Amino acid sequence: MAADAQQISQRIPGEKSSLPAIVLVAGWLIPGLGHLMLGKWVRALLLFISIAGMFLIGLGLQGKIYQPGTGDILDILGFAAQLGLGLLCGLAHWVGWGASSAVNTLADFGTKFIVIGGLLNYMAAVDAHSLANGRKASL
Numbered sequence: 001m002a003a004d005a006q007q008i009s010q011r012i013p014g015e016k017s018s019l020p021a022i023v024l025v026a027g028w029l030i031p032g033l034g035h036l037m038l039g040k041w042v043r044a045l046l047l048f049i050s051i052a053g054m055f056l057i058g059l060g061l062q063g064k065i066y067q068p069g070t071g072d073i074l075d076i077l078g079f080a081a082q083l084g085l086g087l088l089c090g091l092a093h094w095v096g097w098g099a100s101s102a103v104n105t106l107a108d109f110g111t112k113f114i115v116i117g118g119l120l121n122y123m124a125a126v127d128a129h130s131l132a133n134g135r136k137a138s139l
Contacts (some may be wrong), residue, residue, distance in 0.1 A: 020132040029086040034128030047124045054117035065098030075136035084118030131135025
């Protein structure tokens with residue numbers, strides 16, 4: 001931990017690194033990849049298992065995959081949240097996974113699993129970005 005603080009203090013104030021942006025995008029595209037790039041492999045594995053697991057459970061419960069451009073505000077917000085899954089969301093749209101509408105209570109819970117997985121991945125990607133910037137101390 002002292003080595004991390006020393007690296008942060010040795011940074012040149014005007015120097016810009018592209019690593020935080022790369023870590024942010026990588027962490028968004030594939031859950032946990034941003035943390036893996038930073039050497040946090042346990043956290044990366046836990047994030048990947050959690051987010052991919054929520055996505056798969058949601059699909060197993062026949063959760064709805066929101067489509068862009070419907071015009072309904074709840075569909076727009078649901079799509080924005082599911083977009084947080086990165087490539088998993090793209091794969092679901094490309095292959096045609098998920099239901100077009102939630103028809104029962106379990107499907108509604110499945111939709112919530114998919115949406116929360118996307119939101120969790122947004123948070124994980126921002127966390128990796130903060131670690132790469134040095135704004136957050138790593139544990």
